[in-house]
Amino acid sequence: MAKAEAYEKAWKLGFRGDFSMVDQIYHPEYRAVQRNLNVEVDLEADKVIVSTISEHVTPGPVRVIFENDEFVCLERTFRFISVETEEPAYNNAITAITYLNGKIITQESISERNQPDPSD
Numbered sequence: 001m002a003k004a005e006a007y008e009k010a011w012k013l014g015f016r017g018d019f020s021m022v023d024q025i026y027h028p029e030y031r032a033v034q035r036n037l038n039v040e041v042d043l044e045a046d047k048v049i050v051s052t053i054s055e056h057v058t059p060g061p062v063r064v065i066f067e068n069d070e071f072v073c074l075e076r077t078f079r080f081i082s083v084e085t086e087e088p089a090y091n092n093a094i095t096a097i098t099y100l101n102g103k104i105i106t107q108e109s110i111s112e113r114n115q116p117d118p119s120d
Contacts, residue, residue, distance in 0.1 A: 004064045004072050007097065007104070015054045019047050027103035056080050060090075072097040078111075 010021035022043070030043050041049070060077035067073075073096050082089040093111035097104055 002067060004067050004074055008062050014050050015059055025104055027100050027105040030105055032107040070099050
C-alpha cells in the first residue's frame with residue numbers, strides 16, 4: 001500500500017473511532033504543526049482532536065501532490081457544519097508528511113476555510 005493511501009485509510013478509520021492503523025503508521029516521536037493555529041501536537045493530541053470533531057467533520061476527497069519513500073504532500077477537502085449558519089461548509093488543507101524508518105515522524109498542515117463545494 002502506498003504511503004498516501006495508508007495515511008488516508010488510517011485517518012478514515014480514525015474519524016470512525018478506530019485508531020489502530022494510525023498507531024501502526026506513526027513514529028513514537030511524531031510531532032505535527034497546524035500552521036494556521038501555530039500549534040504543535042503529538043499523536044495522542046491528534047487523536048483527541050479527531051475524536052472531538054468527527055461528529056461535525058467529514059473528510060472528503062484527497063489528491064496526492066507528491067509521494068516518495070521519505071515525503072508525502074497531499075490536499076484534502078473537509079466538509080463540516082458551520083456553527084454560525086448550520087449549513088455545510090468546506091475547508092481545503094495541504095499536508096506535508098515526512099517519514100523516518102518508514103513511519104510518519106512530522107506532519108505540517110495549513111488549511112483554507114470557506115471553500116466552494118467540491119461537487120459543484
